[in-house]
Amino acid sequence: MSDIKVGLIGYKFMGKAHTQAYRNTNFYFEPQAPYQLKVICGRNEKSVKSAAHTYGWESYETDWRSVIERDDIDLIDIGTPSNTHKDIAIAAAKAGKHVLTEKPMALSVSDAKEMLQAVTEAGVQHMVSFNYRRIPAIALAKRLLSEGRIGDVYHIRAHYLQDWLADPQSPFAWRLDKNVAGSGAHGDLNAHIVDLARYLVGEFAEVIGLSETFVKERPVDSDEGKRDVTVDDTTLFMARFDNGAVGSFEATRYATGRKNKKYIEINGSGGSIVFDFKSMNELQFFSNEDEEHIQGYKTILVTEPDAHDYMKAWWPPGHLIGYEHTFTHQANDLANAITREHPVYPNFEDGLRCQQVLEAVENSVKTRTWEIVEKSND
Amino acid sequence: MSDIKVGLIGYKFMGKAHTQAYRNTNFYFEPQAPYQLKVICGRNEKSVKSAAHTYGWESYETDWRSVIERDDIDLIDIGTPSNTHKDIAIAAAKAGKHVLTEKPMALSVSDAKEMLQAVTEAGVQHMVSFNYRRIPAIALAKRLLSEGRIGDVYHIRAHYLQDWLADPQSPFAWRLDKNVAGSGAHGDLNAHIVDLARYLVGEFAEVIGLSETFVKERPVDSDEGKRDVTVDDTTLFMARFDNGAVGSFEATRYATGRKNKKYIEINGSGGSIVFDFKSMNELQFFSNEDEEHIQGYKTILVTEPDAHDYMKAWWPPGHLIGYEHTFTHQANDLANAITREHPVYPNFEDGLRCQQVLEAVENSVKTRTWEIVEKSND
Amino acid sequence: MSDIKVGLIGYKFMGKAHTQAYRNTNFYFEPQAPYQLKVICGRNEKSVKSAAHTYGWESYETDWRSVIERDDIDLIDIGTPSNTHKDIAIAAAKAGKHVLTEKPMALSVSDAKEMLQAVTEAGVQHMVSFNYRRIPAIALAKRLLSEGRIGDVYHIRAHYLQDWLADPQSPFAWRLDKNVAGSGAHGDLNAHIVDLARYLVGEFAEVIGLSETFVKERPVDSDEGKRDVTVDDTTLFMARFDNGAVGSFEATRYATGRKNKKYIEINGSGGSIVFDFKSMNELQFFSNEDEEHIQGYKTILVTEPDAHDYMKAWWPPGHLIGYEHTFTHQANDLANAITREHPVYPNFEDGLRCQQVLEAVENSVKTRTWEIVEKSND
Amino acid sequence: MSDIKVGLIGYKFMGKAHTQAYRNTNFYFEPQAPYQLKVICGRNEKSVKSAAHTYGWESYETDWRSVIERDDIDLIDIGTPSNTHKDIAIAAAKAGKHVLTEKPMALSVSDAKEMLQAVTEAGVQHMVSFNYRRIPAIALAKRLLSEGRIGDVYHIRAHYLQDWLADPQSPFAWRLDKNVAGSGAHGDLNAHIVDLARYLVGEFAEVIGLSETFVKERPVDSDEGKRDVTVDDTTLFMARFDNGAVGSFEATRYATGRKNKKYIEINGSGGSIVFDFKSMNELQFFSNEDEEHIQGYKTILVTEPDAHDYMKAWWPPGHLIGYEHTFTHQANDLANAITREHPVYPNFEDGLRCQQVLEAVENSVKTRTWEIVEKSND
Structure with a gap:
């Protein structure tokens, strides 16, 4: 080969x-x-x-x-x-x-x-x-959903919080120019949690969003002037899914102290899962199949070589891996797909579907009402 | 006296x-x-x-x-x-x-x-x-906001999650009958976080909500029939505040494993605070006034007799108090107001304002668009 | 009656x-x-x-x-x-x-x-x-041990940490006078965790301790002089139990920031439990009977009226109770024992056994070697 | 170059x-x-x-x-x-x-x-x-100590807990043979926390230890026999330091559910720090210089390129790094030392000192009394 x-x-x-x-x-x-x-x-x-x-x-x-x-x-x-x-x-x-x-x-x-x-x-x-998607804890979340341990999904609440714009005096940057960046927090951060919601919960049916630019103009480093911010500082939205679940999403660059908080909680008829990127090697899991006196949210350390996807390649149990290996796992999955000629996900169709959700949210911000999420590829 | x-x-x-x-x-x-x-x-x-x-x-x-x-x-x-x-x-x-x-x-x-x-x-x-409002940690949150430690508020995200209906087989109850209960999760749970949002952040400007009844009918204990559920199982909404902040709210009885989770996070230009009822004697606080290498969310144990409201009446530092004393503190504040003839809050005007927010959300669920929150008392 | x-x-x-x-x-x-x-x-x-x-x-x-x-x-x-x-x-x-x-x-x-x-x-x-012993989470810990869910106990590590003497300038108090107080952190704080260790793990076989008085004299409020501190500021000890388990214990009044931290962790062949008084309504539990990919420490919220001791008398699930109700539960158990004429524990024999452990530790501090814990009542 | x-x-x-x-x-x-x-x-x-x-x-x-x-x-x-x-x-x-x-x-x-x-x-x-030593959070701990933020150190409590031997049926391995491995949990795990204690607190004065082999013989994979375990399964010890601090240490391979828990807490007259390897990108810090109503343990996310050692080489704030980069940072520091011809630590003298502590503990297990830690290099 x-x-x-x-x-x-x-x-x-x-x-x-x-x-x-x-x-x-x-x-x-x-x-x-x-x-x-x-x-x-x-x-x-x-x-x-x-x-x-x-x-x-x-x-x-x-x-x-x-x-x-x-x-x-x-x-x-x-x-x-x-x-x-x-x-x-x-x-x-x-x-x-x-x-x-x-x-x-x-x-x-x-x-x-x-x-x-x-x-x-x-x-x-x-x-x-x-x-x-290639965080072992997210792979485990997917597995628990596939095993039916969560049951029918009722809720997803997800947010992706950063804080690098919380200071109104921080200077203008190209990411704040719509012509260059396309959008602000929405395209940058919501894109990730929309993809994960599709992966874990299913397809979006309809959405309604709220966007805000808190600081409308910012100082320019090179001179004494100011420049208009033309992208969203934050975009929140609510959603209904095809399978009846409801969801709440939020992306912001103004959550002081939240450097890169990506939080996802899913509640279903059989159990719940919680992921927080701050503890990216862990997944929380609640099962209502446990006996009543010992029910509780369990913190699973997702580092078992024999039990958790991707972990056989790494270190003994309890030794953490870092952010960059989400890309390593992705590259490995892609290599396997190319070699063995089987499909790999998320593919361009997933990318399109994500784009359709983001665009429906943007439209709903303008129309101030719910927007159906388009799902045809034509 | x-x-x-x-x-x-x-x-x-x-x-x-x-x-x-x-x-x-x-x-x-x-x-x-x-x-x-x-x-x-x-x-x-x-x-x-x-x-x-x-x-x-x-x-x-x-x-x-x-x-x-x-x-x-x-x-x-x-x-x-x-x-x-x-x-x-x-x-x-x-x-x-x-x-x-x-x-x-x-x-x-x-x-x-x-x-x-x-x-x-x-x-x-x-x-x-x-x-x-009478949880010492909430009183501390109010104080930190009043001291300007949070700065201008950008975000509030609040949810009140319970799970006693997550099992589709659990029987019908009077709380599920709109004629008796008025509403479901919205009036019962959102009422609390709306009041806290008004207390901590300020007045609501406009809202848009989503309500869902996941399980439309439930078995009746007394016979073999089923009965329609006529209230909301969950209500989520987004909000804009008069001061420019934006908020995300959610109440549900379907968050499996969340017995009584009341979570509030507020992010401002100067800092952030986080409260979780699961740790009701604690408040988390982030300040961007700390030196950069030692910034972080601090967990304040709100049990200091000399520094925290209400705590002089209780036990030495580090000894927790329970849920019921939110009522004790309320009764004490009321007694002082009656005795000293000064006003006490939240009063009926606060109750009305809360009702106006809840009703605007309900309207927005029907109209599928944003609703302005009425604030006149006439 | x-x-x-x-x-x-x-x-x-x-x-x-x-x-x-x-x-x-x-x-x-x-x-x-x-x-x-x-x-x-x-x-x-x-x-x-x-x-x-x-x-x-x-x-x-x-x-x-x-x-x-x-x-x-x-x-x-x-x-x-x-x-x-x-x-x-x-x-x-x-x-x-x-x-x-x-x-x-x-x-x-x-x-x-x-x-x-x-x-x-x-x-x-x-x-x-x-x-x-009357914290519902500790009652649950006892139950899990009795149900065999922990298996054979290997380890207990327990500490009781306070910080009210961490400042060397804080004044002399009667608790620092051996003639009045008997001992310092050891009798005050270790007494509690020794009793819990006996309750949960079993009888102590032998111990060796270390005591220290960090600040040898302290200012007296009433004049400009200083007074000698004659009790221990901290006492640590290691122990062997009759059943083969080993333990590590520590009491101090110098753990800056630890207002009243009582921590107990027990590891056995079948599982582990962890209790921290800071979250007194919770118990952590790990079971190696769970399937490998979903093993983890579970946080049990010990507030279920139908599943957890004492909780039927209180509030709905997820509503916390406070420190003082450890005494309420104790009083209720005592009332039941008096009424029904059955024994109640910990009784004076338990008190004696605890005293024997404490005294053996004190002896070992003097002899600088291991001391057998006396267990005869004669 | x-x-x-x-x-x-x-x-x-x-x-x-x-x-x-x-x-x-x-x-x-x-x-x-x-x-x-x-x-x-x-x-x-x-x-x-x-x-x-x-x-x-x-x-x-x-x-x-x-x-x-x-x-x-x-x-x-x-x-x-x-x-x-x-x-x-x-x-x-x-x-x-x-x-x-x-x-x-x-x-x-x-x-x-x-x-x-x-x-x-x-x-x-x-x-x-x-x-x-090359975890950025440990580097920050060292810095906080150097900056005087902890004051005089009173306590260190450190443990290194694993669980791969908790099951009595798990087979014999070469690490359980003293002739090959030298020692068990003590040399493998205590070595690390002894080095960190020396790095952060100072030199050990005297120690007393406890060692136990819970499971004396284990099945051999290759045949039906059993083989004696000749190393320690766990070693605990207490210590006094030259500067007056006291410490408690523990290493075990029997802490069910603790895959690789390395925990260090240091309490001083001015503040405290806590590190847990499970959250290796974080450091907890308590300062009693904070105003009384906002004192608390702060969780510092040690990922700031401009404020935290080593982090400029990595990703934006809030993106975690993993276990293996403790070696990367070590290699980089060694490269700088070789290039610039300045000393690098921990060097062979540190290795010797660590060995002297470990050996004193082993001696104390045999003599059942306190052993002075030798510190001459002769």
């Missing part, structure tokens, strides 16, 4: 996270077909050359089209800003490359549909980097 | 909780004018007579009108179901008695307005038993 | 705690033979008279001998300093009264033996107020 | 952990002189050859002497069983190589002294892999 030869577009935060994933997949999981770090791509030659050296890539390019044209590349990994995903993904698919893209998949539902069509027609593997 | 002579209408859950409050106010707080347990009232003579004996009331009555007619009563305490509050409160006010009523204050906004008018005209003390 | 007529010696911290226990036993548990608060006793007439009034005692006395001489008293409750326990208890027994005494039962093993002999010969009920 | 060329002896658990450390030091920290993975060594050629390939080493050897003889090696990293450390370390030092060894450094105090002498005479860098 030959290696999987990767071309990575983007070399910053996500470029670093994805690079370590390829290296560590080889190191810890020893896949049948290891990853080969062929080429990394960025527009600034000096920077990308340095990144290629530090991160261990064989070569670098400054134009993503050159990467796609190369014959020695099997997989295009897109870690660039959202507004570039569509063109790169479609070109890669047409060139017969497998495609992994960072989230959010696209700037719009219509773009996402075009991208899905392209990869489907090309018959290549396609995946969206909703990396939190 | 003469004693405060009490007539208590109702002798079940709330009757028991309020009785211990009067006894323990005298025992622990030694108020200037102690409470005198004059008369307890209930329709079933045998039961109320027994309650009078066990709880230590001097006498009993079976008609609330007889209690109000008595000259030896200063304070009428209404612990009966919601549909009786209005008549008793208005009659008591007209008779010149102070009035304490259980929540929710009334079945409708218009009833609440009539009640407020009656007590205002009579010039008596009036109070609604939103007892959670 | 006639009432149980109580004479209470002592009216301060423990007097208050025990008084509320008698009142609340009647109020919440409605025992067959309710308690009658006959007489409270203290040396300062003005203070004890005031206490009698506030707490609701029928009468007061200033000499404990007068209380014992009264014919209308069934139960003598000793809440005075330790050096008085022996004389009062023996006199009460000889007068045919039941006896409840605060802990530690006596100043020495030989005193404790005399006291045990007196109550045994008199055939009266005798009890030592190790009130923490 | 030329690379640091590494020869790694051992390729199993520690070989894997150390290899990733070298790779990730280069990847995340970009040191002046990066590590070069020259040669890995193991006795089984097939296995070590495979490891060399998976882990990315340039070459392999099957005799450690060959590694030491090579001219192209700067640093010898010893990850083999304890009984081999001495010979390899001394040979490496004599050959002028820097030496990093896994803990425990040696089988005896006298061996440790010889090793210290060898590296001192050779003038090479020497380090013992007490990797937990």
Whole structure:
């Protein structure tokens, strides 16, 4: 089995996270077909050359089209800003490359549909980097739901809280410009919990949202002026699911003291599960099948090599793994899918569905009423 | 200073909780004018007579009108179901008695307005038993907000979760009949967190809600039939406040494993506070005034006699108090207000405002769009 | 069934705690033979008279001998300093009264033996107020051990941590004078966890301890001098139990920030339990009978009326009870024992055994080697 | 600046952990002189050859002497069983190589002294892999102590709890044979918390210990017989420190449900700190300099790039790192020390001191009395 030869577009935060994933997949999981770090791509030659050296890539390019044209590349990994995903993904698919893209998949539902069509027609593997699905505790949550231990789901409440804008004096940044970033907390943070809700609970039926920009203008570092903030600081929404469950979601960059709190609680007729990213190696589980005097929320340390997904590759029980290995597990699952030619999820259809939920929420903010979530791919 | 002579209408859950409050106010707080347990009232003579004996009331009555007619009563305490509050409160006010009523204050906004008018005209003390304001940790939260330690409030997220209906086979009960109970989780549970949100954050501007009845009919104990559930099993809503904050609220009886979880988190420009009733003697507090390397959520054990409201009456530091003393503290504050003739809160105006929020949510469930929260008393 | 007529010696911290226990036993548990608060006793007439009034005692006395001489008293409750326990208890027994005494039962093993002999010969009920046995979570711990869910016990680690002496400038107090207090942290705090260890794990075989007085002299409030501290600030010890388990114990008044932390963890071949007084309504439980992928420490909220001892008398599930009701439960169990004429524990034999453990630890501090724990009553 | 060329002896658990450390030091920290993975060594050629390939080493050897003889090696990293450390370390030092060894450094105090002498005479860098010092939360603990925020230390209580032997039926393993393993829980687990106690609190003065082997013989996998367990299952000890603090320590493999619990609490006159490896990215901190009404244990999320040691190399705030990066940080600190020619800790003197504490505890188990901890290097 030959290696999987990767071309990575983007070399910053996500470029670093994805690079370590390829290296560590080889190191810890020893896949049948290891990853080969062929080429990394960025527009600034000096920077990308340095990144290629530090991160261990064989070569670098400054134009993503050159990467796609190369014959020695099997997989295009897109870690660039959202507004570039569509063109790169479609070109890669047409060139017969497998495609992994960072989230959010696209700037719009219509773009996402075009991208899905392209990869489907090309018959290549396609995946969206909703990396939190690969936390072993989330994999365990999925398993408990599949085993019927939660029963019928009544509730999901999920929030993704950060605080880096809580200070009204912190300066303007490109992420606060709608033209560049597409959206604020909604696309950045709600995207993740929407994907997890679809994964764990099912499809969204209808939604209604609330968006707010608390600080309307912010100082610009380079001069003495101020600049308008054009994205949402926070977006909350309520939802109904096809299966009758109801949900409450919230994303914000103003939750002082919450550096990166991703919290999900699901209550069903048979039990409940709770996940908090602050304790990413743990899952809480309540079962009403326990005898009454010993019922309670159990904190499962999800580090058992023999019982928990992914953990055989790591350390003895009770030794924690960190954030970056959500990407490592994702890369390993993708490698297996490519090698064994079976599908991998979340794919571009999942990315589209997530986009449809986000867009319905945005619409509901404008119309001030509930919006049905579109689910056709046409 | 003469004693405060009490007539208590109702002798079940709330009757028991309020009785211990009067006894323990005298025992622990030694108020200037102690409470005198004059008369307890209930329709079933045998039961109320027994309650009078066990709880230590001097006498009993079976008609609330007889209690109000008595000259030896200063304070009428209404612990009966919601549909009786209005008549008793208005009659008591007209008779010149102070009035304490259980929540929710009334079945409708218009009833609440009539009640407020009656007590205002009579010039008596009036109070609604939103007892959670009297948790020392909530009193501390209020203090931290007043001290400016939270800064401008951006967010409140609050939920009140129970699970006693999570099993679809649990039988029908009177609380599930709209004609008797008025509403379900919304009036019972959201009422409390709405009052706390008003207390801690400020007035609601507009709301939009979602209600669901997961199990539409339930078995009746007495026969083999089933009966329709006519109240909400859960009600969630989002809110905007007059001061620009946004909020997310949820009440349910279907959160498996959450026996009585009342959770409130408030994030502001200067800090955050978190309260969870499961740890009712604690308050979490984050301040961004701390030096960066030692910032974090602090768990304050709110049991310091010299530093925390109410705690001088109790035990040494680190010794917990229980749920029932929310009522004890409330009774003590009421006694002080009566004795010193100063106002006490939450009063009937607070009760009305809470009702207006709840009713706006109910309307928004029907109209499927945002509803402005009425705030005039006319 | 006639009432149980109580004479209470002592009216301060423990007097208050025990008084509320008698009142609340009647109020919440409605025992067959309710308690009658006959007489409270203290040396300062003005203070004890005031206490009698506030707490609701029928009468007061200033000499404990007068209380014992009264014919209308069934139960003598000793809440005075330790050096008085022996004389009062023996006199009460000889007068045919039941006896409840605060802990530690006596100043020495030989005193404790005399006291045990007196109550045994008199055939009266005798009890030592190790009130923490009556926390519902501790009762549940005992049940889980009895049900075999923990298996063979390997380990107990227990500590009782306070911090009121952590500041070296805090003034001298009578509790720091060995002549008055008998001992420091050891007798005050270790006594409780030794009793719980005996209750949950079994009898101690041998011990070795370490005592330290960190601050050797402290300022005296009344003048500018200093006074020697003659008791232990902290005492730690290790133990072996008759059943092969090993244990680690620690009491201190110097654990800054630990206001009243009582922590007990027990590990056995089948499972583990953890109790922390900070969350006194909870018990943690781990069972290795759970399937491997869902093993974990479970937090049981011990508030179920139908499943947890004592809780039927209280509030709905999830409503916490406080510290003082450890005494209420104790009083109720004692009332039942008196009424039904069955034994009640911990009795004077338990008090003696606890004293024997404490004394062996004190000896080991002096000899610097392991000391066997005496267990004969002769 | 030329690379640091590494020869790694051992390729199993520690070989894997150390290899990733070298790779990730280069990847995340970009040191002046990066590590070069020259040669890995193991006795089984097939296995070590495979490891060399998976882990990315340039070459392999099957005799450690060959590694030491090579001219192209700067640093010898010893990850083999304890009984081999001495010979390899001394040979490496004599050959002028820097030496990093896994803990425990040696089988005896006298061996440790010889090793210290060898590296001192050779003038090479020497380090013992007490990797937990490199947890950012432990680095922060050290900083808070250095800043005087804890004041004078009164107490340390530390335990290291595992449970892999709690089942009496689990089979015999080489770690249970004293001839191979040297000791049981004591050398394996107490070694770590002794080092941390020295790092954070100071030098040990005297100790007394308790050791137990709960299950004296265990089934052998290969046949139907049983084999004697010759090491300790658990060792507890108490300690006095030179600075007057007292401590309590415990290591066990029988704490059912505790997979890898490493807990350290330090109480001082000014504050307290608590670390639990289960939440390795957090540190709890209590300060009595806070105003009284807001005092409490604070949970510091130790992930701030600008405020917490090591974290600039990682992810944005709130993104956790895992166990293996304790080794990465250690490798980076060692690289800096080698490059800049400054000392690095814990060095062989720290390893010796740790050994002296462990040996004093072992002696005290035999003599059943307190043992002074030797601190001379002669």
